[in-house]
Amino acid sequence: MNALTPPPASPPSPYSSALATSNTEPHTLSVLVDNEPGVLARVVGLFAGRGYNIESLTVAEVAHAEHQSRITIVTSGTPEAVEQIRHQLERLVPVHRVTDLTIKGHFVERELAMVKVRGKGENRMEALRLSEAFRGRVVDATTESFTFELTGSPSKIDQFVELMRPVGLVEVSRTGVAAISRGPDGM
Amino acid sequence: MSRQMTGAEMVVAALEDQGVDTIFGYPGGAVLPIYDALFQHPNVKHVLVRHEQGAGHAAEGYARSSGKVGVLLVTSGPGATNAVTALTDALLDSIPLVCITGQVPTHLIGSDAFQECDTTGITRHCTKHNYLVRRIEDLPRILHEAFWVASHGRPGPVVIDIPKDVQFASGTYVGPQNIVHRTYQPVVKGEMDRIRQAVAMMAAAKRPVFYTGGGVINAGPEASKLLRELVALTGFPVTSTLMGLGAYPASGPNWLGMLGMHGTYEANHVMHDCDLMIAVGARFDDRITGRLDAFSPGSQKIHIDIDPSSINKVVKVDLGIVGDCGFVLDDMVRLWRSEGHGADRAALADWWERIEGWRRRNSLGFTNSRTTIKPQHAIRRLYELTKDRDTYITTEVGQHQMWAAQHYGFDKPNRWMTSGGLGTMGYGLPAAIGVQMAHPGALVIDVAGEASILMNMQEMSTALQYRLPVKVFILNNSYMGMVRQWQELLHGSRYSESYSEALPDFVKLAEAYGGVGIRCDDPGELDAAILRMIDTPRPVIFDCVVEREENCFPMIPSGKAHNEMLLPTGIDDWGAPDLGAVIDEKGKMLV
Structure with missing residues (x-):
């Protein structure tokens, strides 16, 4: 083999280590967009194409006259990656504004879930009692089932769903997270 | 000014109002109404290509x-x-394009109709923005908006997909005067505080370098x-990416040559050892x-870019300035003068x-034959x-492209068109056609390889x-x-499938198209043959037969x-190179 002398050791880059050790953390982004055909595909396609995570996504029109929708995305990444996600979103032509609620400060996060449970006797009553403890509402009932409506933080819903498992969980439908900042100011 | 007309007529009216004198295209069923509106048009010249990819590259050129x-x-x-x-x-190269595509009539969209595809779906990831125009009322606004989006901020391609029934429909045309884009308003002026800070950092630098890119050309x-003014004022060395060649003249005293994988030894070492890097539109x-983890480890980095997402994307910088390079450079020159900054002359001399x-080390040296x-x-x-003529160079992709970038000296911007x-192999010939349409009297040369040129050879027609x-200089x-x-x-x-088997006779091929073919394999006859090519006022294919296994150096191997x-060979950083052993397993994974 050849006598390959390694190049002189250079001091490690200050950035490489920073990038490698930074922690991944969840961020909640609010994105105000023109409600036009394809806008959701653009946003979702950006995440898929650049390899970013989507942990939750909700979208609905929030200003009918202005044709504007608000998309709430929960993503995770290093602070650098999330900043990059924000800039990439801002680059999309129909995007008006992007706010990283996690960076901006305190915010309220809510999700709605409907949880269907099937069972008889003690299991059925246990499911009902638990739902009351979680401030759930019964939105449908048969002699052998309940469907509960539950609003809260994603972790509260996770917890409730886990509790329903042993008492006859059938299925869950969740809306994904809607979020808004605390305090008097808009995004 | 508003007028009644069909959608197809609106397309042509908007082209005129946007000052478009030349378009490149290819007709088909779903764009016939627009071609009818273009028929013998006095102001918009249509160039018929032989393949739609050619139309795109010609428009880029x-x-x-x-x-x-x-x-x-x-x-x-x-x-x-x-x-x-x-x-x-x-x-990828930030070239402003507007691409108008025909679409099947709106009532057939989604039915797998003849020549239907989901154009906006397919092009969503490869355009800056795209539109499907479902209503004639939206067409004039979208046409003008598309030009705005393509040319403002970081430039890029925009697709307008127009169903055939919308092309036939009648509506009210409005000119571009009243079109203001609601959301897309990119920042062009850099923040003054940051520019002031940048100038102060420059004045304090001991080992500075300007690293410039295609953004300066754009x-x-x-x-x-x-x-050029800022480089002259500061006395800093300057290097450039492939896309930025010509912004600072190759004949200029502070020029280091191109940097990067096939950049010069001096440019790359300057990047590695500098204490201040000023990235402008790169x-x-x-x-x-x-x-990446060994990229310019000891330097502070300033990054000027019109696209905020470019800043801190792959390399974390100390100072990002969002703005158009022209505006920011203007402010820098002004501040450097008005605040009486001077470079550290002694440090610069060292x-x-x-x-x-x-x-x-003469890294571009080679053994002639x-x-x-x-x-x-x-x-x-x-x-x-x-070099003393009005010359524009385009290229295909590969070794010839890198040799052209290394050995052809570009003294002016907009003279160098490359992918x-x-x-993209196959870029150069259609791009040259686009350049020649824009500059009818100029000498336009596509530096090509024998493999690349065959990818869009049809454009000779x-x-x-x-x-x-x-x-075409092959x-x-x-x-x-x-x-x-x-x-x-x-x-x-192991040269798996990389041998150009069964090549055509390029001289005969040129003649078959109606052009002129020249072949040269003798160094002694090269000059005369090149001069003959230059003096031929017709399309020429020059088949320049060169050393077969010449490698393109210098080179930063993958992962280094x-x-x-x-x-x-013989003068690399390691002494005697065994090329195969230089690149480690991790490097081999890279491209």
């Missing part, structure tokens, strides 16, 4: 050499999909002038940085002395024989039809040379740092 928006017009289905490569190319000729592409040491034409020699002769980001005297080594070079370096010289370069 037109745009890059003229600073205007390039326009192409193609039909639905295969017309649109054939344009996808060119659109992606324009996206910002217009004025930005190149300002760059995006830290992987061809530039090499191994810095330049080190640079001279790197320069003495009396019997075979060396490709580097061919480019140097081409440069010497064309940098996407690396276009050149002939419009009497465009483009010159460095013919009978190999896909860059593929072969990598196979030599990384795959034990700027100070770990391969130089021409």
Whole structure:
């Protein structure tokens, strides 16, 4: 083999280590967009194409006259990656504004879930009692089932769903997270 | 001013109002109404290409050499999909294009109709923005908006997909005067505080370098002038990416040559050892940085870019300035003067002395031959024989492209058209056609390889039809040379499928198209043959037969740092190179 002398050791880059050790953390982004055909595909396609995570996504029109929708995305990444996600979103032509609620400060996060449970006797009553403890509402009932409506933080819903498992969980439908900042100011 | 007209007429009216004099395209069923509106049009000249990819690259060549928006017009289905490569190319190299595609009538959309494809779906990822126009009322606004989006901020391609019934429908046309884009308002002026801070950092720097890119070219000729002024004021060395060549003249005293994978020894070592890097309209592409964790470890970095997402994307910088290079450079020049800054002359003198040491390695050197034409020699002769003319160079992709970038000296912006980001073989000939349409009297040369040129060879017909005297200068080594070079370096010289088997006789091919063919394999006859090519007022294919296994050096092997370069055999950083052993397993995973 050849006598390959390694190049002189250079001091490690200050950035490489920073990038490698930074922690991944969840961020909640609010994105105000023109409600036009394809806008959701653009946003979702950006995440898929650049390899970013989507942990939750909700979208609905929030200003009918202005044709504007608000998309709430929960993503995770290093602070650098999330900043990059924000800039990439801002680059999309129909995007008006992007706010990283996690960076901006305190915010309220809510999700709605409907949880269907099937069972008889003690299991059925246990499911009902638990739902009351979680401030759930019964939105449908048969002699052998309940469907509960539950609003809260994603972790509260996770917890409730886990509790329903042993008492006859059938299925869950969740809306994904809607979020808004605390305090008097808009995004 | 509003007038009643059909959708097809609106398209042509909008082109006129946007100052478009030339478009490139190919007709088909779903765009016939627009072609009817274009029929014998006095102000909008249509250039019929032979493949829609050619239309896209021609529009790119037109745009890059003229600073205007390039326009192409193609039909639905295969017309649109054939344009996808060119659109992606324009996206990666930030070239402003407007691509008008026909679509099946709105009532057939989604029914798998003849020549239907989901054009906006397919092009969503390879355009800056795209539109499907479902209502005639939206058409005039969208047409003008598309030009705005394509040419403002970081430029890029925009697709407008127009169903055939919308082209036939009547509506009210409005001109571009009242079109203001609601959301897309990119920042062009840089923040003054940051620019002031940048100038102070520059004044304090001991080992500075300007690292400039395609953004300076995109910002217009004025930005190149300002760059030259700032370099002259500060005395800093300057290097450039492939896309930025010509912004600072190659004949200028502070020029280090191109940087990156096939950049010069001095440019890459300056990048590695500098204490202040001023990146202007460049995006830290992987061809530039090499191994990221060893990229310019000791420097502070200033990054000027019109696209906020470029800043801190791959390399974390100390000071980001969002703005158009032209505006920011203007402010920098003004502040440098008005605040009475001066560079650290003593430190700079030391810095330049080190640079001279790197320069003495003569990294672009090569061993010339009396019997075979060396490709580097061919480019140097081409440069010497064309430099005093009004010359524009386009390229295909591969070794010839890198040799052209290394050995042809670009002294002006907008003179160099190449596919940098996407690396599209087949770019050069249609791009040359676009350049020649924008500059009818100029000498336009496509520096090509024998493999690349065959990818869009059909465009010779276009050149002939419009009497465009483009010159195709083929460095013919009978190999896909860059593929072969990598196979030599990384795959034990097993030249799998990289030999250009069954090549056509390029002289006869040129003649078959109605052009002129020249073949040269003798270094002694090269000059005379090149001069004959230049003096032929018709399309020429020049088959320049060169050394077959010449490698393109210098080179930063994949996964290596700027100070770990391969130089021409015998003088590299390691002593005696065994190319196969230089690149480690991790490097082999990279491209």
